[in-house]
Amino acid sequence: MIDCFSALGVKRRFALDSADLERRYYQISREIHPDRFTTGGADAQRLSLEKMSDLNQAYRTLKDPVYRRSHLLELEGLVVSQGSQIPMELAEGWFELQDALMEDPGAAQAKLAQFEAEFAALKQTRERQIAELERQADLEAERVHLDAYRAILAQIAEVIRQESYLSSMERDIERIKAQRAH
Amino acid sequence: MAIQIGQKSDPTAGPIVGIDLGTTHSLVAIVRDGKPEVLMSREGRRLLPSIVSFIDGDGRGAAHPVVGYAAKAKKVRDASHTVFSVKRLLGKGFADIEAESGKLPYEITPGEGGVRVRVGDRLYSAVEISAMILHELKLSAEKALGGPVTRAVITVPAYFNDSQRQATRTAGRLAGLDVLRIVNEPTAASLAYGLDRKKEGLIAVYDLGGGTFDVSILKLRDGVFEVLATNGDTTLGGDDLDQALVRVAAQEIGERWGINPMADPGQLAALLEAAETTKISLSEKPLALFEAEIAGKKYSREWTVKEFESLIEPILLRTREPCLKALKDAGLKPGDLSDVVLVGGPTRLSVVQRVAREIFGREPNTSMHPDEVVAAGAAIQADILAGNNRDLLLLDVVPLSLGIEIYGGLMSPLISRNTPIPTVARERFTTFVDNQTAVDIHVLQGERERVADNRSLARFKLRVDPRPAGEARVEVSFLIDADGILQVSAKNLQTGDEQSVEVRPSFGLSDTEIERLLEERAKYAEADVEFRKLAEARNEVEPAIRAAEKRLPDADRLLTPAEAELIRDRLADLRKALRQPDAQKIRQCAFLLDEASRKLADLILKEALARGAE
Structure with missing residues (x-):
């Protein structure tokens, strides 16, 4: 695994300036892109191909805040596994919705709307939580407080794990809506 | 998949040219004094029709390929020996193009690793035919530049898959070219568009060519051309608009005379040619006549622009989805774009411009030369690879997962x-x-x-x-x-x-087949030299014939009947020799004609000089 942050010469942070990232990507590309080595030797061409592949991967990863987040966690050895439990906050509403869909399709519409609202609120909370944790992590990184930094990263990984369940649930909601529209 | 081509580039190996290998036309260009310039074909034209006609040179079976307008002239007269739009077959299997095969006057058959085109009793792969076109471009560039040309950048539709790109590179190799880079056509066009670096921002390139459609979304900034997303349809182009006109004509002919012109190569080629002419006329005038001679009868039908537009609009609307997908993949809305650049011959049609305007919600930019901008861009990329332009850099993407x-x-x-x-x-x-x-x-x-x-x-x-x-x-x-x-x-x-x-x-x-073809190429090169010698001999003796014809009226007055007869005989011999593929014989007959007419020439000159002295 390459360190995308060092490939682009930026500090390892959750918050990155995208304009600065782009400038660096362009600047390094100008130096290492295979177009600069077409008339050079085979070794130089090969090396340029490898370096540019890595740079492209690094830029693609860091450009996207979600990819950037999981890469940063990965660098610290935190592998984010897929969540498998319904978040407690949503459990009750979800089972009520399932019952309504089976037994009383007429009432299901209201339940669906209610659940969607609960879902959206929780999702927003989670996102705000992550944003706040990321801000703190960057702060600790700046102060080089390693233990505090690692502890926050672990918290972020946990929130993401729960969030990953939300995205699969989001797909379920879409499916229910599509079926009903049918 | 890459077949490793063990050719090393040599910095002293001469110029690198940019080639647009198009479905209907191809061009070669080079950058001189920082500006891209289209090089004339050997026919003295800017465009080389991507058409190969096989001329049975000496009756001994070795059909000689002729490329360009000379081949285009044979499209109707010698339809079954004339191959065009071969780019649509590149890197494809028979199952991919079975639907196309009935629409073309030449015969397509399945073959190993891709389809084959049957010409007479020989089968050619699309790669070989493309190599012939590339070789003609190579010769054109050599003539224009006065030296060997062995390195090139060749453009392909952005939406070409791996097999199609690989086929293009192999064709280049067969044509004797070291292909330094395969560049996507819309990306190349953007280079020509942004060469002066005055234009920056987010642009879309809408490239409707003869046989393919591409759309690319780019960010132009500080001399970097970054492709954000690309999409397209490699089976959609100007050819399809011609086909739509042909279908109408074929149906009407069927109803009128009870024949199916699609089944006859010559008739189909005549309809295709008439369709192309009609389409081009309608890009300039509100009314055009579709005329073709079918089975000795004249079919003619008037087309108004309006009728034509409603015929082809459904085809053009197929460009909409690729454009929207590309925008979505780039994470942009049409309003984020600062320009929409049109590329390709069919974008001359106002209905195409209208479709582009409707998709992107803005007036498209028609300032680039629709036929030449891709070749110009290829030349700029060649210049970058040569190390002459360190200011610009292309960053492209892979079109398909x-x-x-x-x-x-x-x-x-x-x-x-x-x-x-x-x-x-x-x-x-x-x-x-x-x-x-x-x-x-x-x-x-x-x-x-x-x-x-x-x-x-x-x-x-x-x-x-x-x-x-x-x-x-x-x-x-x-x-x-x-x-x-x-x-x-x-x-x-x-x-x-x-x-x-x-x-x-x-x-x-396969590697073995490429080897075989490379060997054959050496043979072809020989045949090519022969053919060129013949063409040169024919050109050389042309003035001698004209001079003899001019002098002949004076022959009976100034020479004995036997002497005059000899000149006539030898002139007839030379004319006969010109019809045969024997350069030496032509030169010999020309020499004999010259010998026989020397006395006459002297007498005429003497008279003229004497008159001048009076």
């Missing part, structure tokens, strides 16, 4: 579409049963889930050491290079050894 077949006939993507290239994906493979010695890998390209709905690129067997199941581990690198072409390598993770991968491409010519 790449993946491998997994259990259940599904494709597991390894590299997603619109990933910047070069790019690499590494995947680890292991064994499922004890002492398994090989793992089969099937590489695919496309956006669909099921294997069958995607393009099969290649298959290969990965050799592994016999060990308990799951112990042998091999890492395979799938690298897409800057040409958008896949290279595969593998590493044994236990030993750390690189291991060779024998890849069997699903489409494309």
Whole structure:
């Protein structure tokens, strides 16, 4: 695994300036892109191909805040596994919705709307939580407080794990809506 | 899949040209004094029709290929020996183009690694035909530049898959060109558009060519041309507009005279030619006459622009979805764009401009030369590769996702579409049963889930050491290079050894076939020299014939009847020789004519000089 942050010469942070990232990507590309080595030797061409592949991967990863987040966690050895439990906050509403869909399709519409609202609120909370944790992590990184930094990263990984369940649930909601529209 | 081409570039190997190998027209260009310039073809034209006609030169079977307007002239008269729009067949199997085959006057048959075109009793691959066009461009460039040309940048539709790119590169190699880079057509066009660096921002290039449609979204900034997303349809182009006109004509002819002109190569070619003429007229005038001679009868039909537009609009609306997908992949809305650049001959039609305007919600930019901008861009990229322009840099993407077949006939993507290239994906493979010695890998390209709905690129067997199941581990690198072409390598993770991968491409010519063709090319080169000698001899004796014809009226007055008769005989001999492919015979007859008419020439000159002295 390459360190995308060092490939682009930026500090390892959750918050990155995208304009600065782009400038660096362009600047390094100008130096290492295979177009600069077409008339050079085979070794130089090969090396340029490898370096540019890595740079492209690094830029693609860091450009996207979600990819950037999981890469940063990965660098610290935190592998984010897929969540498998319904978040407690949503459990009750979800089972009520399932019952309504089976037994009383007429009432299901209201339940669906209610659940969607609960879902959206929780999702927003989670996102705000992550944003706040990321801000703190960057702060600790700046102060080089390693233990505090690692502890926050672990918290972020946990929130993401729960969030990953939300995205699969989001797909379920879409499916229910599509079926009903049918 | 890359077939490694062991050609080293030599910095002293002369100029690098840019080539637009188009469906209907091809061009070659070069940058001189910082500006791209189209080089004239050997026919003295800027465009070279991408048409190859096989002329049965000496009756001994060795048909000689003629490329360009000379071949275009034979499109109707010698329809079954004239091949055009071959780009639509490049890198494809018979199943891919079965629907097309009935629409073309020449015969297409299945063949190993791709379809073949039958001309007389010979079969040609699309790669070979393309190589003939490229070779003609090479000769044109050599004539224009006065020296050897061995290196080129060749453009392809952005939406071309690996097989099609590979086929283009092989064609270049067969034509005697070291292909330094395969560049995407819309990207090349953007280089010409942004060469002066006065234009920056987010642009869309809407490129409707003779046979393919591409759309690319780019960010132009500080001399960097970054492709954000690309999409397209490699079976949609100006040819389809011609086909629409042909279908109407064929139906009306059928109703009127009870014949099917689509079944006759000559009649179909006549209709196609009439369609092209009609289409071009309608881009300039509100009314055009579609005229063709079919079975000795004249078919003619008037087309108004309005009728024509309603005929082709459904075809043009097929460009809408690729445009929207590209925008979506780039994460943009039409309003984010600062310009929409039109490229390709059919964008001259106002209905095409209207469709583009409706898709992007802004007035499209028609300022670029629709036929020449891609070649100009290829020349600029050639100049960049030559190291002459360090100011500009292209960053392109892979148009289609790449993946491998997994259990259940599904494709597991390894590299997603619109990933910047070069790019690499590494995947680890292991064994499922004890002492398994090989793992089969099937590489695919496309956006669909099921294997069958995607393009099969290649298959290969990965050799592994016999060990308990799951112990042998091999890492395979799938690298897409800057040409958008896949290279595969593998590493044994236990030993750390690189291991060779024998890849069997699903489409494309095998190494052995390429070798055979390269050998044949040497032979062709000889035939080509012969042919050129012949053309030169024919040109050389032209003035001698004209001079003799001019003098002949004075022959009976100034010479004995026998002397005059000899000149007439030898003139007739020379004319006869001109019809045969024998340069030496032509020169000999010209010499004999000259000999016989020397006395007459002297007498005429003497008279003229004496008159002048009076």
